[in-house]
Amino acid sequence: MTRSARVLPVLLLSQAVSAMFPRAQNISWKSTNFKTVLTWEPKPSADYSYTVEFSVVGGDKERNHHCVRSSSTTCDLSMSLTNLDVCYTADILSEPPLGVTSDLTEFPHSSAPRFCPTTDTDIGRPEFQIKEHEDKKSVTLYVSDPLTALFKDGRQQNIRDILSDKLYYKVTYRKNKSSGKKELESKSSNIEVTGLDPEDGYCFSVQASIPSRTAKQLGEMSQTVCSNNTNQSIIKDYSPGVIAGSILFVVVAISIIIAVTVTCCRRKRKGPKNRRVRT
Ligand SMILES: *[C@@H]1O[C@H](CO)[C@@H](O)[C@H](O)[C@H]1NC(C)=O
Ligand SMILES: *[C@@H]1O[C@H](CO)[C@@H](O)[C@H](O)[C@H]1NC(C)=O
Ligand SMILES: *[C@@H]1O[C@H](CO)[C@@H](O)[C@H](O)[C@H]1NC(C)=O
Numbered sequence: 001m002t003r004s005a006r007v008l009p010v011l012l013l014s015q016a017v018s019a020m021f022p023r024a025q026n027i028s029w030k031s032t033n034f035k036t037v038l039t040w041e042p043k044p045s046a047d048y049s050y051t052v053e054f055s056v057v058g059g060d061k062e063r064n065h066h067c068v069r070s071s072s073t074t075c076d077l078s079m080s081l082t083n084l085d086v087c088y089t090a091d092i093l094s095e096p097p098l099g100v101t102s103d104l105t106e107f108p109h110s111s112a113p114r115f116c117p118t119t120d121t122d123i124g125r126p127e128f129q130i131k132e133h134e135d136k137k138s139v140t141l142y143v144s145d146p147l148t149a150l151f152k153d154g155r156q157q158n159i160r161d162i163l164s165d166k167l168y169y170k171v172t173y174r175k176n177k178s179s180g181k182k183e184l185e186s187k188s189s190n191i192e193v194t195g196l197d198p199e200d201g202y203c204f205s206v207q208a209s210i211p212s213r214t215a216k217q218l219g220e221m222s223q224t225v226c227s228n229n230t231n232q233s234i235i236k237d238y239s240p241g242v243i244a245g246s247i248l249f250v251v252v253a254i255s256i257i258i259a260v261t262v263t264c265c266r267r268k269r270k271g272p273k274n275r276r277v278r279t
């Protein structure tokens with residue numbers, strides 16, 4: 001037997017296995033607010049299924065029972081990646097369907113990129129409310145920390161529970177009628193914005209910011225919320241005393257003008273008479 005004759009059957013066998021159990025392709029992690037789903041293609045035929053094996057980089061392989069011999073092309077590993085501060089990797093095995101046995105001991109597989117929850121998950125858009133202060137020179141934004149897919153002691157965790165002091169919020173704001181933008185960053189979820197022009201309405205948007213990350217430092221931008229102090233009528237902004245005072249001032253001013261005009265005209269009329277008397 002020649003050497004090539006011995007290699008050939010093995011090669012043919014492995015090609016046949018690959019044809020029966022196509023490898024997963026286009027594998028990616030989709031992760032927002034620590035909800036982490038591994039996705040891949042293509043949808044399997046009835047003749048095979050997928051099994052996901054994941055591990056801490058360099059660690060032992062584990063399985064999530066939802067993602068064993070499954071015909072799905074997604075696997076939610078949010079609850080399985082229990083250590084958020086390390087990096088994980090995963091393999092997707094192409095195997096016979098559930099309940100079908102095979103003599104093969106090894107199946108084709110492909111590997112997912114590495115994923116590190118704390119640094120790689122996207123942060124979704126926060127919601128917030130604004131409260132204008134009396135003087136209209138400042139507002140407070142009350143941001144709701146977005147919820148995550150994770151629970152601790154039966155309580156759903158928000159991003160601040162998990163990121164703690166790594167979490168900031170970045171506020172972008174502008175006068176409603178202008179496009180000039182200002183920004184500020186805050187460690188708190190209750191953010192005071194000061195130095196506003198009381199005459200104008202302002203529009204605000206907020207996004208999470210994680211300056212300690214090297215990538216994905218900014219989260220998704222919230223919807224824009226505007227303050228509505230554009231409708232300032234005189235009645236609303238000034239007290240009745242001020243309005244009464246203003247009216248009194250105008251009346252007095254008009255009276256003085258009339259008085260001066262009248263006196264002046266009388267003198268003018270008198271003037272020529274006096275001169276005539278002298279000549
Ligand atoms: C993988 O992605 C490429 C580009 O988006 C696409 O052309 C290809 O069909 C995908 N593969 C599978 C198996 O769906
Ligand atoms: C704007 O005005 C509406 C109705 O006048 C009020 O319900 C809303 O709370 C105001 N918004 C802010 C941000 O004050
Ligand atoms: C802000 O300006 C837009 C148009 O520029 C207007 O439709 C909107 O009502 C304004 N909002 C407030 C609160 O003044």
Ligand SMILES: *[C@@H]1O[C@H](CO)[C@@H](O)[C@H](O)[C@H]1NC(C)=O
Pocket residue numbers: 228230231
């Ligand atoms: C401003 O006043 C007008 C009429 O007084 C009213 O129709 C409009 O809704 C008010 N706009 C705001 C932003 O309060």
